[in-house]
Amino acid sequence: MKQLLILSGKGGTGKTTMASAFVRLSKARAYADCDVDAPNLHLTVGWTKEPKRSHYFGLPRAKVDPDLCIRCDLCRQYCRFGSVILEGSNYRVDSLACEGCGVCEFVCPAGAISMEPHVDGELMLYSDAKTAFSTAKLNIGSGTSGLLVTEVKKQMRESAGTAPLAIIDGSPGIGCPVIASLSGVDLVLVVTEPSITGMNDMTRIVETARKFGTKTVVCINKCDTNMENTRCIAELCRGWGLALVGLIPFDSEVVKTVNAGLSIVDVDCQAGEAVRSVFEKTMDILFGENEGGDEQ
Amino acid sequence: MGLSELKVAVLSGKGGTGKTFITVNLAAVAGPSTYVDCDVEEPNGHLFFKPEYAAEEIVTVKMPVVDQRQCTGCRKCVDFCRFGALAYSNSGLMIFADICHSCGGCMLICPEGALSENEKPMGKVRKWVAENVHGLSGILNIGEPSGVPLIHELLSDMNDRPHPVFIDCPPGSACAVMESIKEADYCVLVSEPTLFGVHNLQIVWELVRLFKKPFGVVLNKVLPGEAMAESFCAERGMHILARIPFTQHLGLLNSQGSIAVREDEDTRAVFLDLLKAISKEVHCEATAHS
Numbered sequence: 001m002k003q004l005l006i007l008s009g010k011g012g013t014g015k016t017t018m019a020s021a022f023v024r025l026s027k028a029r030a031y032a033d034c035d036v037d038a039p040n041l042h043l044t045v046g047w048t049k050e051p052k053r054s055h056y057f058g059l060p061r062a063k064v065d066p067d068l069c070i071r072c073d074l075c076r077q078y079c080r081f082g083s084v085i086l087e088g089s090n091y092r093v094d095s096l097a098c099e100g101c102g103v104c105e106f107v108c109p110a111g112a113i114s115m116e117p118h119v120d121g122e123l124m125l126y127s128d129a130k131t132a133f134s135t136a137k138l139n140i141g142s143g144t145s146g147l148l149v150t151e152v153k154k155q156m157r158e159s160a161g162t163a164p165l166a167i168i169d170g171s172p173g174i175g176c177p178v179i180a181s182l183s184g185v186d187l188v189l190v191v192t193e194p195s196i197t198g199m200n201d202m203t204r205i206v207e208t209a210r211k212f213g214t215k216t217v218v219c220i221n222k223c224d225t226n227m228e229n230t231r232c233i234a235e236l237c238r239g240w241g242l243a244l245v246g247l248i249p250f251d252s253e254v255v256k257t258v259n260a261g262l263s264i265v266d267v268d269c270q271a272g273e274a275v276r277s278v279f280e281k282t283m284d285i286l287f288g289e290n291e292g293g294d295e296q
Numbered sequence: 297m298g299l300s301e302l303k304v305a306v307l308s309g310k311g312g313t314g315k316t317f318i319t320v321n322l323a324a325v326a327g328p329s330t331y332v333d334c335d336v337e338e339p340n341g342h343l344f345f346k347p348e349y350a351a352e353e354i355v356t357v358k359m360p361v362v363d364q365r366q367c368t369g370c371r372k373c374v375d376f377c378r379f380g381a382l383a384y385s386n387s388g389l390m391i392f393a394d395i396c397h398s399c400g401g402c403m404l405i406c407p408e409g410a411l412s413e414n415e416k417p418m419g420k421v422r423k424w425v426a427e428n429v430h431g432l433s434g435i436l437n438i439g440e441p442s443g444v445p446l447i448h449e450l451l452s453d454m455n456d457r458p459h460p461v462f463i464d465c466p467p468g469s470a471c472a473v474m475e476s477i478k479e480a481d482y483c484v485l486v487s488e489p490t491l492f493g494v495h496n497l498q499i500v501w502e503l504v505r506l507f508k509k510p511f512g513v514v515l516n517k518v519l520p521g522e523a524m525a526e527s528f529c530a531e532r533g534m535h536i537l538a539r540i541p542f543t544q545h546l547g548l549l550n551s552q553g554s555i556a557v558r559e560d561e562d563t564r565a566v567f568l569d570l571l572k573a574i575s576k577e578v579h580c581e582a583t584a585h586s
Contacts, residue, residue, distance in 0.1 A: 009338050011311005011467045016492060037468030038309045038499055040492040059378055080358075080399050096474065101399030102378055140503045143471040146441060172311035172467045173337035176441035179394075195551035197316065197340040204338060207438045225544075226551040259491045259524065 001030065001157070002286050003166045005185040007209070009201030011172035013193045014221040017254060019169035020044040020263040021275045026283070028167045030160035033135040034149045034181040035171035036121065042135055044263055051124035056136060056151060058120030058144040059100030062093045068112035075104035075113060096141045121148050125155055132159035146176035153184070165286075174208045182209065187286045188216040189245070189278075194229035202233070206240060216242055217285055219278045223247035243285060246278035297481065297582045299326070299575045302460040305480035307503075309496030311467035313488045314516035314540070317550055319464035320344045321557045322484075325567045327428035330457040332450055334476040335466040336419060336434035336443035343553045345431055347424035355434075355449050356415035358398045364388045366410035373402035373411065394441060419446040421453065430457045447475045454479075469499045477504070482578050483511040484537065489522040497528065510581045512537040514570065535577070538570040 004022070006015045016035075023031050023045055033041035042051075062083070064075070069091055076084040076091065083097035084104060093104070095118065105113040120142040126133040134156035138145050149171075156166060168185070171177045182188070188209045192202040202218070209216045218237050223230045230247065237244045251271035257264050264272045306319040316333075320341050323331040333341040342350070360382075367389050374382045374389075381396040382389060393416060403411040419436040432453055434446040443466070454461050465476040477483055483504045487497040497513070504511045512535045515525050519542050529536050540546075546563065549556045557564040 008311075010340075012313060012488075035468075037470050037473075038311075038496045040310070040495055043491050043495060078400070078404070099397055099399065100378055101397060101401050102376065103399050103401045103404065106376070106401065106404060138470060140469050140499065140506055141471075141474050145468075145470050173335075174438060175337045175436065175443060175472070177470075178337075179439070179441060193551075196343050196553035197338075198551075200340055200343060201338040204438060211439045225547055229551060255490055255519070255522075259522070261491065 001161065001163055001166050003168060003185045004282065004286055005168045005170050005181055005188050006191060007170040007178060007188055007205050008172060008191045009174060009205035010193070010198050013191045013198055015191050016040045016044070016169050017258060017264060018189070018191050018275065019167055021265045021272070022167050022279055024263045024265050025276065025279045026165055026167065028165055029131045029163035030156050030166040031133050031168065032152050032156040032166065033169045034152055034177060035169060036136045036138045036145050036148045036152065036177060037171060039135050039137055041169045044258060044261055045133060046261070047126040047133060049126065051126045054123045055119045056121040056123050056148050057117055058142060058147060059118070060115035061095045061098045061100050061118045062104050062113050063116045064091045064093055065112045065114070066090055068110050070110045070112070072109060074107045074109070078103050078107045099143060120144060123151055123155055125159060127159050132156055134159065146180035149177045149180040153181070174204050178208065179212070182212045182214050185214055187282070188214050189282055190216060190218045191221050192218060192233060193222050194220060194226040194233060196229070199229060199233060199236070203236070206242065217245045217282060218242050219244070219246045219248065221248045222250040224249045245281040245285070246274060248274040248278065297578055299571070300459050302482065302578060303454070303463065303480050304460060304482050304484060304574060305463040305465055305477040306484045306486060307465040307473060307477060307500050308467060308486040309469055309500040310493055313486045313493055315486050316340050316464055318484065318486050318514055318516065319462045320555060321563070321567045322571060323429050323462045324555045325557045325564060326460050326462070326571055328458040329428070330430040330432065330454055330459065330461040332454050332461060332463045333431070333433040334447050334450060334463055334472070336436040336446045336472070337466060339433045339435055341464055342422065342424065342431060342433050344555050345424070345426035345429055346553070347426040347431060350422040350424040353421045353423070354417045355419050355421055355446050357418050357445050358400065358413040359393055359396060359416040360391055360402050360411050361414050362389045362391060363410050363412070366408045368408055370407065372405050372407065376401050376405045394439065419443065421446065421449055423453070432457070443472050444475050447472060451479050469503050473503065474507070477507060477509060480509060482574060483509045484574070485511055485513045486516055487513060487525050488517045489515060489519060489525045491524065494525050494528050497525065501532070501534065510577065512573065512577055515539045517542040537573040537577070538566060540566060
């Protein structure tokens with residue numbers, strides 16, 4: 001299975017719009033939404049059937065038994081996350097702050113602290129005989145999004161392991177969910193936009209992918225909103241030896257199409273045409289027919 | 297509570313809705329004020345303010361180090377670590393810094409005293425002043441998993457700076473966002489009138505209610521005839537503080553890194569009104585709770 005991951009650094013450049021178009025064009029049998037904080041891909045890929053839902057358990061969280069607690073305060077002193085709270089004469093663990101390390105349980109001389117299972121999110125699997133779409137939603141305020149991303153990808157592989165191609169929609173940023181989504185990926189498509197912030201964030205995501213040794217290509221969305229910056233991005237890509245696989249013009253059809261729950265390649269529009277060309281170039285590089293620049 | 301004591305967090309769930317645009321322009325019309333960039337994975341606010349000089353401070357986290365001579369290979373630390381950050385092999389104990397949460401557990405459990413801690417740099421805080429806006433920007437090192445310690449540092453620095461303080465939050469709804477809104481007196485939820493924008497507004501709406509923060513909504517990139525976000529807010533009784541139209545001129549100013557309220561009178565008026573609306577909301581909130 002060849003895995004293509006779509007990233008951007010900056011949010012709102014068009015990762016999900018691109019991912020849903022790629023799913024449509026490739027008739028992908030395996031795809032996943034790894035933006036577990038704010039998943040959106042399910043809104044445009046048109047599954048009407050309810051998904052199979054399962055709990056995602058993050059790390060267990062500490063719980064204080066007030067009957068056993070001897071109020072020695074050691075748990076509060078040793079917790080590095082400020083999650084043990086003294087209320088009046090009672091100790092309580094703030095499960096939003098607790099990272100589940102188990103230090104408080106270890107230092108408690110009275111055996112008053114136990115580690116309890118904790119549901120941190122929900123995994124969803126849409127599937128039929130041919131296709132599997134894996135997605136998840138992290139519960140509000142939960143940490144460990146990287147672990148959930150790993151679960152989303154595992155669920156996709158287990159349900160559609162024989163599919164030749166997997167398309168993965170990533171999350172913004174460069175932190176743990178992005179790092180987790182990079183593992184096992186064959187190619188990263190960075191979607192950037194010609195704004196000073198888009199460019200700044202692109203350099204950080206390109207560096208991140210490089211640090212983890214993942215081959216990267218770039219496309220520029222809304223390229224005509226600032227042509228000077230578009231030229232500058234093309235120049236940057238040349239310098240880094242990264243293939244620029246296409247320019248997508250700003251097209252007011254895109255918002256309308258997305259709002260109708262469709263993919264932009266479902267309608268006849270300028271942006272849709274450009275995305276088709278980006279898709280073809282990306283597939284050529286992913287499947288090795290074109291090495292696409294002198295990637296180091 | 298008056299404007300000069302206020303801390304306002306700006307968040308959105310979805311990326312690219314205009315958090316930085318709103319936060320930067322609020323700080324610029326409110327000045328003297330402080331702008332805090334908590335989007336430490338992709339900090340951008342300084343690109344607009346363009347400070348000439350920034351003082352830099354390295355932020356570190358505690359990281360275990362092993363003295364292999366004292367390690368007997370009992371593996372107690374390996375079994376204890378819930379994050380899987382330790383492994384023992386023929387070549388001795390290995391520590392995987394990228395997944396360590398700095399809980400200190402391995403050091404506590406080691407019966408031989410073979411583990412100690414040192415400080416590992418994970419990012420930096422830049423402190424700057426540009427005209428009448430003070431800035432604090434957090435910058436996470438590439439490859440670091442979590443920006444939370446950096447956000448913690450930013451928030452502890454902001455109290456001594458001019459108020460109001462405007463906090464530019466990261467996208468999403470996970471730990472980094474929670475940390476960023478913890479100290480805020482008021483939250484501004486930014487949405488755009490797309491299906492994705494509205495879906496993600498729902499997520500941050502749940503977050504601010506969980507933290508019991510007073511909040512209002514700003515609709516950005518508003519197009520005529522597109523009422524999806526409007527009706528979402530109306531159905532839930534969410535107060536819309538401002539509507540900022542989608543215009544190519546604003547898009548261009550923003551893409552160049554210009555501060556719109558300093559270039560465009562209409563936008564300046566919109567942000568002055570937004571600032572007034574926020575002060576009024578906080579004032580009402582304070583009266584209602586006193």
